[in-house]
Amino acid sequence: MVIEQYTITNKYNFPQPNIDTILPQRFLEQSINSLNQVQHPLQLNHTTTPQFSTFNQNQSNLQIKQTPITLKPNRQETIIAAIDTSTIKIGETTKGIITAVRGATTWLQNHTYKYTRLGPFIFHITEDNKKELYNTLERSYFSKTFGSYNQINPTLLQMPTRISNLLERWLQTMLTKTIKNGVLLFDGSLTAGTPETPTVRLNEILSNARKNCSTVLAFSKATTLRSNGILITEQLPKYDPPYLLETEWIKPNSQMRLLGDVYVARLNRSNFAFRLDIDREIESTERIDAVNKLLGNDLYTQSYPETLRLSHILCTFTANEVLAIKHFINRKHGIQIINRPDMHRLLFGPFGFRGEAYA
Amino acid sequence: MKLYKKEGNILQVISFPTENVEKGDYLLVEDLEAAKALIAQVIDVQFAAVPGVLEELLRTLPDGGEPIQGEDIDLMEIAPHITYIQDASLLVCKIRATFENEMLSPSSSWLPSRSQSIIKKLSTPMLMKLARIEGNLPIIIGGTKDTSLLTIDASAIDGTLNIITGKKGCGKSHLSKLLMVNLVGYKATVVIFDLNGEYSSLGMTSDGKRNIYHDKIHTLTPSQNFKVALDQLPLNTVMGILVNALHLPGTSAREFRRLWKSLKERGKLNMQELGEAIRDLNCNQHVRDALASRFHSFVNSGFFTDCIGEATLLDETFFKAKDQGGAIVINLKNTSNIDRQIVVEYVLGKLVDSLSNWKLRAVFLFAEEAHLYLKETYWDDIVTRMRHYGIFTTFITNQPDTIQETIYRQADNIFLFNFTNEHDLDVVSRAARVDAETVRSIARDLPPHHCLTLGKVVSDFPIVAKVRRLDVKTMGETRLFFTNHKAQSCN
Incomplete structure (x- = not known):
């Protein structure tokens, strides 16, 4: 084990007490472990694939209430905090893939944005180690694993x-x-019961928030939810923003569970609106008050909260970082980058473009 | 370092922060398979166009221009690698030569392997060894960045035209003194037109003691210890003074020539007889007036004397300098513009005379701010014509545009100090042995007392060196009002 080379300096100083550092430690251990399992000679495809942070479910049978809920910014000083994570495939080896993960929390306090970034963690995932890797990480977070x-x-x-x-x-x-x-x-919705998000886990998160009198607002950058065949974020009434549109009668698929009520939020005059999920266990007035506090404290250009935008920006991997990660795995773990021919380009020439781009 | 691009004789090399390469450094791009290597000089250092850097920088500044405060918990310690990639630099290099079979050639026509080439820094001693810069008569110019010495061969200055130029106060005179005393040390005859009276104390150490050059420095101050009798002057030297320095028109010059010959034949060639002869001259009034005004210039200069005992024989000083080497410092400080021109014209005429009669073998002439005592066109003549007599000129100036372009084109060596003005750099880059990019890029960033040496003395491998100290009494310092003493008394 090479773990001795890395020490976890307990500098995670985000707000306050009893921060559990087991998961980051496990991330680090598993990361180094997986990279050390790589055997020579190695191939690492030079291509990187787009990074993504959330995914959306397809739900139907949704109705939008046409009467908007008017919002009024509440300037009472409130901490606004946001979280986002990002992952990117760095390349392929003969046995699997090398991927990097990073998370960011951003908060607005006393009119100043601050952040904490965790990562990047680099993993070499193979068919052989994926189960152990995932279970170890999950066990370090929860005492037991969930789901199917x-x-x-x-x-x-x-x-x-x-x-x-x-x-x-x-x-x-x-x-x-x-x-x-x-x-x-x-970032994303409050949908549970998916392979990534067991209902119990999300419930626990929302319950913790409620215990501390905080409100969770989940913004989806893009949604597939439609009402009468039209995307819910494209059915905006002629009404002065900021406002919320309530939705009702959602019938998710059998395995999924919505732990929040779904709204369409249009926060300013820009022509953008977003799906907003608010913890359904919270009183309706508290929900609206939380959005009003968001409007009164945060910036929301393009109808999207700045704190969340910063979280996304801070966790996203830039091309420079991808190069640095490749440099790191080459120097620390001897993994060479080999330019494997791109079959699309090889076969189809200029028509072989697959639209690879950084998200 | 990795080879990235080659366009013409420009190479682009990717370098990482730990490699610590700067402008002016030399690189050896070695292609082992081809058994050849390129020698290239770094003329600019830029940031490498690393993808994603803009995003990286932008996201650190989203909070109204102030860096967003935060903490990175980077347990795997990737951040140093990000910085490493981000700070990668692109070295723009000029190919100076190809090294093949132990020989250097100025070719840059071949392409080294991009993936296999080994690129390493070439130290100055190694470069000097390859380029055979050092010779039998070494002159140490100063220290290079890699703490080695830049040593040139004195014979590389022999028969050449040199220019020392740079901004005011960056060390031009210091370098010219260094070259001068070294040439004197090798028994060369050196003549200096000393505009500010700063070379006369070269025979003294900084603490006022005599140094090894003391007996070889001969300072001549016009109208004090440097006077000439008309009888000692050849006619063509006097005509040179009248026409070139005092702008005597052709008709008057003819009349003067007649007058001079007549006095010479009668054995009455002195100032008094000349004055009377002009006064009594039976000719056009304008001609007489023209001759009379020139005669008064002669008288007012105090440079001419009728007392043979007072007259200094320049020939004698030349003779002293000829065998053991020596510097004849013509101190032009406190000399008026017209008088300066008279003296300079006389000295040059005398030099040509001595050289053409083989009384002297060759002379190294150092001319500071030459435009202040001779017309530009005249210097052109000196450079092109008098070179064949054995006058090898070194111009020292802080106004490079006062030297004619034709002179730059003929310059064999240029010692270039810092310039920031584009116009000045443009002028210098007209020199035939210099490429404009090198001059513009390197000279602009030279620190004080650092000199970019170009041309024959460095076998056309431009080298930057900090000019070494010289233990001589300095006289060229600018007189200041706010000296320490003054400042203290103000307090």
């Missing part, structure tokens, strides 16, 4: 998202445990 066979046995391609999701839920837990009377912004 698929959940504990994700495919190789699902692994980066799973690991990223695990990190995100851990960061959310930490935030809900530490912030009192705040507004907590999550």
Whole structure:
């Protein structure tokens, strides 16, 4: 084990007490472990694939109430905090993939934005180690694993998202445990019962928030939810923003469970609106008050909260970082980058473009 | 370091922060398979166009321009690698030569392998060894960045035209003194037109003691210890003074020539007889007036005397300097513009005379701010014509545009100090042995007392060196009002 080379300096100083550092430690251990398992000679494809932070479910049978809920910014000083995580595939080896994960929490306090970034953690995921890797990480977070066979046995391609999701839920837990009377912004929806998010886990997060009198607002950058065949974020009434549109009668698929009520939020005059999930266990007035506090404290250009935007920006991997990660794995673990021919380009020439780009 | 691009004779090399390469450094790009190597000089250091850097920088500044406060918990310690990649630099290099079969050639026509080439820094001693810069008559110019010495061969200055130029106060005169005393040390004859009276104390150490050059420095101050009798002057020297320095028109010059010959034949060639002869001259009034005004210039200069005992024979001083080497410092400080021109014209005429009669073998002429005592066109003549007599000129100036372009084109060596003005750099870059990019890029960033040496003395491998100290009494310092004493008394 090479773990001795790395020491966890306990500098995670985000708000306050009893921060559990087991998960980051496990991330580090598993990361080094997986990279040390790589055997020579190695191939690492030079291509990187787009990074993504959340995914959306397809739900139907949704109705939007046409009467908007008018919002009025509440300037009472409130901590606004947001979380996002990101993952990127660095390349392929003969046995698996190398992927990097990072999370960021951003908070606005006394009119100043501050952040804490955790990672990047680099994993070499193979068919052989993926199960052990995921279970070890999950066990270090929760005393037991949840869900179905698929959940504990994700495919190789699902692994980066799973690991990223695990990190995100851990960061959310930490935030809900530490912030009192705040507004907590999550990226994505409050849908549970998916392979990544067991209902119990999300319930626990929301319950922690409620105990600390905080409200969770989950913004989805993009949604597939439609009402009468049209995306819910594209059915905006001619009404002066900021406002929320309530939705009702959602019938998710059997395995999924919505732990929040779904709204369409249009926060300013820009032509953008977003799906907003608010913890359904919270009183309706408290929900509206939380959004009003968000409006009164945070910036929201393009109708999207700045704190959440910063979280996303801070955790996203830049091309420079990808190069640095490649440099790191080459120097520390001897993994060479080999330019494997791109079959699309090779066969189709200029028509072989697959639209690879950084998210 | 990795080879990135080659366009013409420009190489682009990717370098990482730990490699610590700077402008002016030399690189050896070795292609082992081809058994050849390129020698290239770094003329600019830029940031490498690393993808994603803009995003990286932008996201640190989203909070109204102030860096966003935060903490990175980077347990795997990737951050140093990010910085390492981010700070990668692109070295723009000029190919100076190809090294093949132990020989250097100025070719840059071949392409070294991008993936296999080994790039390493080439130390100055190694470069000097390869380029055979050092010779039998070494002159140590100063120290290079890699703490080695830049040593040139005195014979590389022999028969050449040199220019020392740079901003005011960056050490031009210091370098010219260094070259001068070294040449004197090798028994060369050196003549200096000393505009500010700063070379006369070269025979003294900084603490006022005599140094080894003391007996070889001959300071001549016009109208004090440097006077000439008309009888000692050849006619063509006097005509040179009248026409070139005092701008005597052609008709008047003809009349003067006649007058001079007449006095010479009668054995009455002295100032008094000349004055009377002009006064009594039976000719056009304008001609007489023209001759009379020039005669008064002669008288007012105090440079001409009728007393043979007072007259200094320049020939004698040349003779002293000829065998053991020596510097004849013509101290032009406190000399008016017209008088300066008369003296300079006389000295040059005398030099040509001595050289053409083989009384002297060759002379190294150091001319500070030459435009202040001779017309530009005249210097052109000196450079092109008098070179064949054995006058090898070194111009020292802080106004490079006062030297004609034709002179730059003929310059064999340029000692270039810092310049920031584009116009000045443009002028210098017209020199035939210099490439404009090198001059513009390196000279702009030279610290004080650092000199970029270009040309024959460095076998056309431009080298930057900090000019070494010289233990001589300095006289060229600018007189200041706010000296320490003054400042203290003000307090």
